[in-house]
Amino acid sequence: MGLIAKSGRLRKSNGFTLLELIVVIVILGLLASIAVPQAIKYLGRAKSDTAQLQIEALVANLDYYKIDVGSYPAQDQGLRALVERPDGAENWLGPYLKKESSLIDPWGEPYIYERSDGSNAISVRSLGADKKAGGEGEDSDASSE
Numbered sequence: 001m002g003l004i005a006k007s008g009r010l011r012k013s014n015g016f017t018l019l020e021l022i023v024v025i026v027i028l029g030l031l032a033s034i035a036v037p038q039a040i041k042y043l044g045r046a047k048s049d050t051a052q053l054q055i056e057a058l059v060a061n062l063d064y065y066k067i068d069v070g071s072y073p074a075q076d077q078g079l080r081a082l083v084e085r086p087d088g089a090e091n092w093l094g095p096y097l098k099k100e101s102s103l104i105d106p107w108g109e110p111y112i113y114e115r116s117d118g119s120n121a122i123s124v125r126s127l128g129a130d131k132k133a134g135g136e137g138e139d140s141d142a143s144s145e
Contacts, residue, residue, distance in 0.1 A: 041137075047106040051126045051142040054102065058082070058111060058124050059144045061096040068093045072122050078113045079103050079124070105142075107131070 061082050066072050069089045073081035081089065082096040083103070097103070105111055105126040114123040125143040128135050135141065 045138070048128065048138055048140065048142060050106050051128075054105070055111065055124050055126065055142055055144050058097075058102070059122070062122060062124070064096055065092075065094070066120075072115055072120065073113070075113070075115050079111060 058079065062072055062079075065082060068091050070091070073079070073086060073089075077086040080086070080103070081092075082094060083100050085092045085094065103110055107126070107129050109127065109131060112123075112125050112127070114125075115121070123143065123145055125141055125145075127133060128139045128141050130139040132139070133141060
C-alpha cells in the first residue's frame, strides 16, 4: 500500500495495486468460464422451443386455410400459400400469416412442408441448427408430427 506525504500527514493512496487488479480479472475469468457455456446452452434451447411454437402456429394457420379452401396446399404450393393466393384457391381468405418471415426457422432456413398426394396428412418441420435430419439438443429436429 502506497503512502503519500502531504502537508506533514501520511495518507493512503486511492488507486488499486497491480496484484489486486490481477485477482479481480482472474475471478471475472472464472465466473465467465462458468456462466458463458450455460448462457449458450440456454439460447440454443430457446431457439428449439421457438421453432416448435412457430411450427404449431403454422399448422394452425394451415388448418384455417383448409377450412376456407377445402384442402391443404399442394406440395408445390407449400407454405407460401399462407401468404399469397395460390392458383385455383377460389375461397382463399388470406393472408393467413402477417409476416412472410414466419416461414423461416430460427436458424434462417425455410420450414419444410410436406403433403402426400391424395392425402390430408401434412407435416411441417425444421432440421435444427445443424440443418441435417436427427440430432440432439439444438441440432434436433422440430416437427408437427
